[in-house]
Amino acid sequence: MDSFWKTLKKPIFALAPMADVTDPAYRSLIAEYGKPDVTWTEFVSADGLYHTREKKGLSDAENPLMRDLLYSEAERPIVAQLFSSNPEMMAYASELCARLGFDGIDINMGCPDKSIEKQGCGAGMIKTPEVAKAIIRAAREGAARGKEGGLPVSVKTRIGYNQETMDEWLPQILSEKPDALTLHLRTRKEMSKVPAHWDLMPRAVALRDEHSPETVLLGNGDIIDLADARAKIAASGCDGVMLGRAIFGNPWLFTDRTMEDVSPKERIEALAQLAERFSALTPAKHFHILKKHFKAFIQGWPGAAELRGKLMVTNSLEELREILSTYRV
Structure with missing residues (x-):
């Protein structure tokens, strides 16, 4: 073997x-x-x-x-x-x-x-x-x-x-x-x-x-x-x-980048990608399972808590997309 x-x-x-x-x-x-x-x-x-x-x-x-x-x-x-x-x-x-x-x-x-x-x-x-x-x-x-x-x-x-x-x-x-x-x-x-x-x-x-x-x-x-x-x-x-x-919230973990080096924009983009891939899984997983990632990705900058609060009440990929597409860091 x-x-x-x-x-x-x-x-x-x-x-x-x-x-x-x-x-x-x-x-x-x-x-x-x-x-x-x-x-x-x-x-x-x-x-x-x-x-x-x-x-x-x-x-x-x-x-x-x-x-x-x-x-x-x-x-x-x-x-x-x-x-x-x-x-x-x-x-x-x-x-x-x-x-x-x-x-x-x-x-x-x-x-x-x-x-x-x-x-x-x-x-x-x-x-x-x-x-x-x-x-x-x-x-x-x-x-x-x-x-x-x-x-x-x-x-x-x-x-x-x-x-x-x-x-x-x-x-x-x-x-x-x-x-x-x-x-x-x-x-x-x-x-x-x-x-x-x-x-x-x-x-x-x-x-x-x-x-x-x-x-x-x-x-x-x-x-x-x-x-x-x-x-x-x-x-x-x-x-x-x-x-x-x-x-959690750090797909860059296995590089030598620290989270201080990762911009809010990069974190948001990574979460958006994760949400798309998560929603494409079949059979589908319940959307609420994805929410455990929200706090981990969306933190560390002014306004993060407000954005996180909005994301936590979403119930679908479409709602999440709408919020992230209009958000500006």
Whole structure:
């Protein structure tokens, strides 16, 4: 198998998967404005893919889960993030993603959402390491059915569930020799209520070196820009980082431009482009989902709050177009 992870230049700067944020519309904009080294899709339910395609008989064109797996060539290498606690479902979805042309499969073992945990997925996997290992193996097997040689399989997880348990948890994952491991430096219990524990990353590096030295190790949590990313990589010894919340309102994140260098006109134009791409997604997403981007893009200059207020009461692309077309900075 040809793994793109082996050819990436280090340090690696990756785009985090965030539900209803890094959708195909915003990812295509990010790829155009400042491409990351690796891009993840939003996380997608492997069980949901099987149920909607094989049981309900939804066509791919009308299936929201298949929409979430859309990508552009500009985003490569592009990784499909999946979640499941059922090896058969994971194998099915991994085979599908291999046939769709993805460059890799990532398994979410860190999401703290209770509805995901009830399925035994996300951060709940930290409590069931044997299931977690079976899921990694199933992802590999499925990808090999979908593409000769298979695809690289990676994992995104946390440092523990109720408390930090890296010494117990990480060797379990690393025993399966994942191609990459992204470590969010908080426990599931901590959510985002405390600063990320970057002081623990050197120990994670040592565990990786001991149990699976070929695994690429990325850190995640509280990274504000590329300068901060470089500093954290240098201090911890990891191979790269995954940036998430910093991408809000900043498709230029993966360049060395600071937001102070981005004019209000550029921000407005970027939001307008995002709105057009968002509205072109099929099946359509509800317009209100786009509104979480308004505050992020429209801030930092006199009059921004007034414009933002007008945008927040819009209910369609046409209304947004009308407001932005008549606005003058």
